[in-house]
Amino acid sequence: MINLEHVGKTFPGQAAPAVGDLSLEVLEGEIAVLIGPSGCGKSTTLRMINRLIEPSSGRITVAGKDVAEQKPHELRLAIGYVIQQVGLFPHRTIARNIATVPELLGWDRARISTRVEELMELVGLEGELAGRYPAELSGGQQQRVGVARALAADPPVLLMDEPFGAVDPIVRLRLQEELLNLQRRLHKTIVFVTHDIDEAIRLGDRMAVLNVGGVLEQYAPPVDVLAAPSGPFVLEFLGADRGLKRLALIPVSAAELEPGPAVEQSASIAHARAMMARDRVDWVAVLDDGRVRGWITAASLDGQERLDQIEPTPFAVTVHPSDSLRHALDALVSSPTQVVIVVDADDRYLGLLDVARIGKGLET
Amino acid sequence: MSALVASQPLIRWSWIGDHLGEIRTALVQHLELTFVAVGVGLVLSAVLAAVAIRFRITYQPINAVTGIMYAIPSLALFILLTPITGLTKLTAEIALVSYTLQILFRSIVAGIDSVPASVRESAQAMGYTRWQQRWRVEIPLALPVMVSGLRIATVTTVGLVPISGILGSDQGGLGTFIFDGLNRGFNTPIFVGATFTVLLAVALDVLLVRTQRLLTPWTRRVRAT
């Protein structure tokens, strides 16, 4: 969809090029994240796609057409653009801000008005904000308007430059989630610039790690970059907790569960003791027709006749197959039993994980 | 120009009633001189501003030159032009225009500069042509600053018009009364000329403020925190 062929940019008066020789392809419908330290040329590269900056060398094509052959403003009408400071027009209402490109394209009033309503709902803005001015909105709301404005004319391509950098972390997380939801529905081709590695991992279908001067160190899905960094630069850039970051991307379902010591409450005390002996632990999980009730210790078995008379302690945390291994590890670390119980949506016992098995999950 | 203005009833109100027609004429002339001066000044300043914005290096020189024109006492400028353009309205207009230049020039440039970079970038990225960016985004947003400069220029001009009365008895708008009174030692016309000038200045100032508020509704709405 977007093809950068040997693209380079040197700014006048500067010795070193901002971008030396970059070749990259972004496939249709994917989110490509550009990430790297300052000076790596990620923002410059982004701006060359919609010609806010003209490349010094190389060729860029969008949907097969060379961007240099189109009139800049026409090119930009078909590309959505979102920046960190948003840049909403202060002298226009929210509705008119969103309607910017449709108006330029000459849509009729009714069509524009419907579209604005649609988009405000899509990005989660209450309808009554339409008549307000940007100065009346919060940072998070303004950013949503920015996204709506970029999507207004339904462009196939979206360029985003650290759009969530200026909001607080909680809002940022929410906006990232919503972007992913949006993408599931709209399947745009998105080029996203960020310096936040966690954001890149969370959002990117593929991640381009750039070194100073626009040198492409690695371009691959985040899971693969984390598993196999291409060199010392990427390794160092990913940071010390690379393993934990990878765990965050792998679901529990990818790991092999251990059956674990679990008994139905209708079973006998002797059976419970046998399970404990088999697994060499001093506790068992108690189930009620497959559903987890909690756990009991060996000591609590003494002097008891039936299992179902003992009150089990509920598990503090259980995880589901769709949760990440990182979440499982977190639960495990705070559990006195040093394992984490895995259940399905109906609380049915599926098995358990210990550190070793979580580690093995990384190897998939 | 002798003048002794102390030993009589302060204001002869009947005189005012008798001369309403002349007062009206003078007022009209005053307004005419003001609007022409500010209008021409605005056009010239817009051109200068366009140049200064395109070629930043010219800003300081233009600022300095228009500044010097402003520093020359009005009285002197009116007088110095007489060998060239005579004791005419043109002389008055040339001088009045040159007084508006610096403030209008600076406020037009400042207005355009006050548009945030992110807004400018967005306008470009949305797909506006250069012309559309200038007229649909930058200029509307520059209005508050530009109009505030316009206010100062207008009010200053209203105050300078009377001084052009030095050029002759048919000049100076309301200033004719002032000079007439000073020459004859007669308080009432001085009072009329001066007071109406002040009222006119204040009235135009208020009018321009209202107009600016009407043109820029977004400046008043801010986030309730």
Add this chain to the structure above:
Amino acid sequence: MSALHQLFVWFNDPANWQGGNGVPERVLQHLWLWAWSMAIAGVIGVTGGLLLGRSRRSGTVTINVANIGRAIPSFAVIVIGVIWLGLGNTPVVIALVLLAVPPIFTFAFTGVREVDPATVESARGMGMTEARILRSVQVPLAMPLILNGIRLSSAAVLATAPLAALVGSGGLGRYVIDGFAIRDYAEVGAGVTLVVALVVVNELLFAWLARLTSPGKRRRPRVSGAFARMTPG
């Protein structure tokens, strides 16, 4: 250019440097008007601006009042003053004060408002009295703006004082009026040149003062020693 030559000849004539109509005398008269106006306007403008700027209330109302002051034409005020007080310097000084107060007031007001409230808060927390805070914290920090307002007023007063000659007073305006009366444009030009020269000196003086009170970058003026010693880092 003959006009320039005539001007040069005028300045070269020793007669123009002596006596009641000589350059030194006229310049002094002009500066006398300037000094009185600036002194009074300075006191009113700076005090008013600082005090009103400190208080948390009165925002736009005060600025609007100050702005109306700017709308009042000096010549009109002078002549009204003449009606009430007769000829002389007083009406001129009153008009010049009215002209000079708004910029001084507005800049002092804004200057003190722009001081970071956190700085004032911490000074208060350290136990400084309000007077001390004003003197050692707010005024030094607002100084660039205060000086700017005074500079603008000063230039305006210098350029407007020639109007005094229209109502019989002295100053450099006399060269303009008297010169015009006898069509001696060299004399008129001399008056203008001297006024412009004073305005230029004004600009240079204030540029120097500005550099004195804010070494290095703008908006980082040297705060009074006591305060600087008290703040960490």
